[in-house]
Amino acid sequence: MTGNLYVQAVEAIYASGLDNELVPEALAATGRLLGASGATLEVIDKATLRPVEFYSAGLTPISRAQYFEQFAALNPRIPHVLSQSPGEVSWDYKLFDEHAMTRDPFYSEFLPKSDMRYFISAVLEQTPDRIAAVSVQRTRRQGHASDREIRLMQRLCPHFQRASTMRASLTAVPAHASALEDALDQLADGVALLRRDGEIIHANETLRILAARGNDFRVDRKTVEFPTPDLRNRFAAALSAVQRIEDPAAAFGLTDFAVPRDHGLPPYTVSLRPLTRARTDATHSPGAVAILLIHDPLQQNSGICRMLRELYGLTNAEANLVQALGTGMTAVAYARSRRVSVTTVYTHLRRTREKTGWRSVAELTRRFHELSVALRAN
Numbered sequence: 001m002t003g004n005l006y007v008q009a010v011e012a013i014y015a016s017g018l019d020n021e022l023v024p025e026a027l028a029a030t031g032r033l034l035g036a037s038g039a040t041l042e043v044i045d046k047a048t049l050r051p052v053e054f055y056s057a058g059l060t061p062i063s064r065a066q067y068f069e070q071f072a073a074l075n076p077r078i079p080h081v082l083s084q085s086p087g088e089v090s091w092d093y094k095l096f097d098e099h100a101m102t103r104d105p106f107y108s109e110f111l112p113k114s115d116m117r118y119f120i121s122a123v124l125e126q127t128p129d130r131i132a133a134v135s136v137q138r139t140r141r142q143g144h145a146s147d148r149e150i151r152l153m154q155r156l157c158p159h160f161q162r163a164s165t166m167r168a169s170l171t172a173v174p175a176h177a178s179a180l181e182d183a184l185d186q187l188a189d190g191v192a193l194l195r196r197d198g199e200i201i202h203a204n205e206t207l208r209i210l211a212a213r214g215n216d217f218r219v220d221r222k223t224v225e226f227p228t229p230d231l232r233n234r235f236a237a238a239l240s241a242v243q244r245i246e247d248p249a250a251a252f253g254l255t256d257f258a259v260p261r262d263h264g265l266p267p268y269t270v271s272l273r274p275l276t277r278a279r280t281d282a283t284h285s286p287g288a289v290a291i292l293l294i295h296d297p298l299q300q301n302s303g304i305c306r307m308l309r310e311l312y313g314l315t316n317a318e319a320n321l322v323q324a325l326g327t328g329m330t331a332v333a334y335a336r337s338r339r340v341s342v343t344t345v346y347t348h349l350r351r352t353r354e355k356t357g358w359r360s361v362a363e364l365t366r367r368f369h370e371l372s373v374a375l376r377a378n
Contacts, residue, residue, distance in 0.1 A: 005033040017166030027057035036136035065212035071110040073315035122157040190294035266297040326368030
């Protein structure tokens with residue numbers, strides 16, 4: 001049985017080298033072989049310690065979003081993996097004991113939400129700028145990795161490395177680039193290109209992260225879905241109106257509406273705008289007739305977050321916390337909005353104080369507004 005699973009995993013790994021959309025299938029096959037519930041493949045930027053590429057199998061969208069926004073910066077495995085060589089395999093007991101895991105927020109707060117506990121990982125690539133690693137995630141019930149499973153990961157590692165090289169070679173071909181979609185993926189707002197019937201042609205990563213945060217709206221492979229009949233009717237009316245309006249400036253009011261949020265947070269703003277002929281010619285999605293933008297007011301100070309990261313070396317999670325507290329949110333409300341514990345928020349706050357020297361939330365708020373004024377003045 002193991003032999004068949006091994007062959008299936010290797011075949012899936014090489015298939016993923018030709019199409020990055022098949023990476024989750026390769027990870028799922030690897031998880032089955034190693035008796036795991038989930039698996040990930042990450043490419044981590046060493047300067048920020050943040051994933052710049054992330055594939056997963058067996059993780060919920062909410063877990064994925066929380067990992068990007070809050071827990072990637074707290075992942076205690078990453079500092080250890082950064083010192084390892086390509087091909088080197090790690091597992092929990094090689095790095096931590098049970099006591100250390102229980103005391104760590106990543107193990108005690110994030111992993112239990114996905115019923116995960118243990119891992120086995122292999123380093124695929126190690127350069128001065130980034131590191132790539134594949135990992136399988138095991139539940140507490142599945143237990144710590146056995147010697148046999150560690151040896152299997154060591155055997156799979158060269159296959160993952162060759163597949164990663166294949167993907168890198170294919171994505172480097174300029175003919176595969178799409179100027180409009182690439183630009184959309186750099187935006188802080190959630191953005192999607194839509195067909196006449198509202199089907200999604202392209203959705204940027206920000207939109208998927210926003211959708212995974214809660215129940216305000218969701219994104220599946222083809223559509224944006226709103227939770228109430230009123231919001232669904234507004235979206236349908238806006239999509240219909242945007243296809244009849246020739247002047248985009250006239251669209252405001254007809255194609256803009258708010259999506260209320262829980263916990264007293266400011267609503268999302270949803271806007272639809274027609275795509276001009278020039279824009280559709282610039283994309284590989286000629287069927288697109290409209291562009292959807294979903295704006296989160298809590299992200300409006302992205303420039304300040306960037307300054308905080310550059311000036312004080314804050315992580316994205318720490319900079320976002322400063323922004324939220326600076327706009328008047330409490331730590332409890334922020335934790336609720338991000339679906340993390342207050343303990344995690346206070347961990348970010350403590351690290352922020354250590355890096356900045358700001359001694360209180362009041363000083364943090366004052367410094368945040370000073371940066372806001374300086375940014376507007378420029």
